[in-house]
Amino acid sequence: MVVGVSCIEIFFPECQSLKDKRQMIKKIVEKTRGKFNISIIEVRQTNLWQRASIGFALMGINRDHVSSAIENVYRYVESLYLGEIIDTWTEIIVMGNEV
Numbered sequence: 001m002v003v004g005v006s007c008i009e010i011f012f013p014e015c016q017s018l019k020d021k022r023q024m025i026k027k028i029v030e031k032t033r034g035k036f037n038i039s040i041i042e043v044r045q046t047n048l049w050q051r052a053s054i055g056f057a058l059m060g061i062n063r064d065h066v067s068s069a070i071e072n073v074y075r076y077v078e079s080l081y082l083g084e085i086i087d088t089w090t091e092i093i094v095m096g097n098e099v
Contacts, residue, residue: 001095004066007043007055008077009087018049024082025052031080032056036073052083066092 010028015021025042033040036058043055056073060066070090078085 002060002063002066003057003093003095004060004070004090005055005057005093006070006073006088006090007053008074008085009051009053010077010083011086012050012052012083015050018047021049021052025054028054028077028080028082032073032077035076036069038073051086063092063094 012021012024015024029040029042032038038056038058040054040056042052044053046052054077058066058069058073060069067090074085074088
């Protein structure tokens with residue numbers, strides 16, 4: 001089993017308040033969760049109104065599959081055009097023997 005954990009840092013230039021940012025985060029989280037069936041949530045910078053960090057996790061049977069799925073999530077979030085991805089980080093953990 002392979003577990004991928006990743007974080008996306010997003011800048012929202014159009015947001016003027018925390019309420020605006022929360023609406024953007026909600027759209028990103030709900031649409032991404034629905035499309036990829038992953039665990040996803042805002043993880044840091046909850047009080048900044050133009051920046052957010054969204055973390056997500058997924059599992060697969062091999063490293064290539066998990067890495068590809070994470071890249072697909074990045075591309076999908078970017079394609080929503082709700083904010084600009086300014087940074088990402090990923091950790092892939094192999095548990096047991098990789099198939």
